[in-house]
Amino acid sequence: MTVIAIDGPAASGKSSVSRRIAATLGFAVVNSGALYRAVTREMILRGIDVSHPNDVERELPHLGLVCEAEPGADCKVRTTTSIDGSHLRDEAVNALVSGYAALPAVRRFVNAELHRVGATRPVVMEGRDIGTAVFPETPFKIYIDASPEVRSARRAREGLNDRISERDRLDSSRTADPLRVAAGAFVLDTSDLDLDQVCARVMDHLASLGLPSR
Numbered sequence: 001m002t003v004i005a006i007d008g009p010a011a012s013g014k015s016s017v018s019r020r021i022a023a024t025l026g027f028a029v030v031n032s033g034a035l036y037r038a039v040t041r042e043m044i045l046r047g048i049d050v051s052h053p054n055d056v057e058r059e060l061p062h063l064g065l066v067c068e069a070e071p072g073a074d075c076k077v078r079t080t081t082s083i084d085g086s087h088l089r090d091e092a093v094n095a096l097v098s099g100y101a102a103l104p105a106v107r108r109f110v111n112a113e114l115h116r117v118g119a120t121r122p123v124v125m126e127g128r129d130i131g132t133a134v135f136p137e138t139p140f141k142i143y144i145d146a147s148p149e150v151r152s153a154r155r156a157r158e159g160l161n162d163r164i165s166e167r168d169r170l171d172s173s174r175t176a177d178p179l180r181v182a183a184g185a186f187v188l189d190t191s192d193l194d195l196d197q198v199c200a201r202v203m204d205h206l207a208s209l210g211l212p213s214r
């Protein structure tokens, strides 16, 4: 199945671009960060601290984590205690998600679900390591970036309290599949571009690789 990997730092605009590209192509869209957020929320609810990786790993099979992706809608991430994916952008989750996402067992667990979804239908999948580690074989790799100032301003406009520079530092410096540009990725700095311009460039790039648009 075709996977379009869209990676980049927090608040770079990946989600908006991914949604638009998926809608244009009739693909489903998968926000892999939502799976890391769901794991984090569950661990918080269950009182399992990130400093006890063995306890975290033991609990993973009991979370009931499922990602449902259909064309034309955001993916739905369910767990045994949440069927609507609410609270995934809570401040507590923002503050802790990079820590849980750095655990190799958590990454293996999330990646297994991402592979399951990616095998069922064509998807646009956004995250930090989709082109480097999850689907490195896909030829369709995009890296979306923006200046730290622009990204902080975007989050502030959304009314979200999210210390993105700290998350970026943790996400880029971890040992397990850190955020980095995949070999062969199309890198786009969106600081001075609007969504239409970004999507047009991404679609041109995909077309140059032979991916037909509808």
Ligand code: DC
Residues within 6 Å of the ligand: 010, 011, 032, 033, 034, 036, 037, 097, 098, 101, 102, 126, 127, 128, 129, 130, 167, 171
């Ligand atoms: O995309 P997001 O900001 O919602 O992602 C939340 C966190 O999840 C991010 O800080 C790091 C982690 N993440 C990851 O490690 N790998 C991914 N492919 C996606 C997200």
